Amino acid sequence: MITLYKTYLYIIFISVSLFMSNAAVGQTWKFKVFLDEQEIGEHTFQVASFNNKKHVKISAEFDVYFLFINAYSYRHDNYEVWNDQCLQSVRSKTSDNGEELYVHADNHGEKLSINTVSGQYKAEGCVKTFAYWDPDFLNSQNLLNVQTGELMPVTFEKLGEETIMVRNKLTAAMHYRLTTDEFIIDLWYSKSNEWLALNSTTSSGATLRYQIQ
Numbered sequence: 076m077i078t079l080y081k082t083y084l085y086i087i088f089i090s091v092s093l094f095m096s097n098a099a100v101g102q103t104w105k106f107k108v109f110l111d112e113q114e115i116g117e118h119t120f121q122v123a124s125f126n127n128k129k130h131v132k133i134s135a136e137f138d139v140y141f142l143f144i145n146a147y148s149y150r151h152d153n154y155e156v157w158n159d160q161c162l163q164s165v166r167s168k169t170s171d172n173g174e175e176l177y178v179h180a181d182n183h184g185e186k187l188s189i190n191t192v193s194g195q196y197k198a199e200g201c202v203k204t205f206a207y208w209d210p211d212f213l214n215s216q217n218l219l220n221v222q223t224g225e226l227m228p229v230t231f232e233k234l235g236e237e238t239i240m241v242r243n244k245l246t247a248a249m250h251y252r253l254t255t256d257e258f259i260i261d262l263w264y265s266k267s268n269e270w271l272a273l274n275s276t277t278s279s280g281a282t283l284r285y286q287i288q
Contacts, residue, residue: 103121103122108283109285118285128157132153152169153221162201178219198219205219216229228255232251235250249266250263259275
């Protein structure tokens with residue numbers, strides 16, 4: 076069953092890639108990702124609007140090396156469809172250092188049906204993901220983790236304006252902190268609300284840092 080489901084997801088992602096390549100792309104965020112000072116990969120977010128909906132394609136690829144040995148590998152592909160500010164569907168697959176995960180979600184009326192490796196459940200109301208690219212998500216109280224399928228309570232704190240380096244230029248940015256029971260993420264946005272940067276601390280105490288390209 077899992078093999079068939081993985082094949083189904085693969086077909087979806089191939090179709091989505093072809094579809095997005097022919098669509099008018101609204102905006103793309105491409106980040107180099109660092110673990111402390113080591114560059115470990117890239118994370119890309121592509122957003123396009125067509126058919127009166129917002130379509131989001133996300134891909135991440137990380138590899139952490141220690142003494143020339145690949146100590147950690149991460150791959151993530153995700154495709155989301157949004158209607159206004161609410162999530163309509165998700166198709167994601169993740170390989171987290173060998174652990175295979177997926178999230179398959181669809182909106183049915185006022186409920187989002189969510190299927191994962193661990194099982195399935197329904198979430199009521201307007202569900203959002205960790206949509207860093209959309210500053211409106213900073214008003215959320217719960218967010219869907221598209222790696223695990225867990226609906227997570229979140230809080231946000233506005234920490235004030237700072238000056239950070241963006242594309243080799245000092246830039247004024249507003250600093251926000253996102254907190255869950257499991258992790259803390261710091262985010263920076265420009266005065267025009269463009270997502271500029273992300274920092275987080277791993278369970279081992281290392282700093283995960285996103286540098287926009």
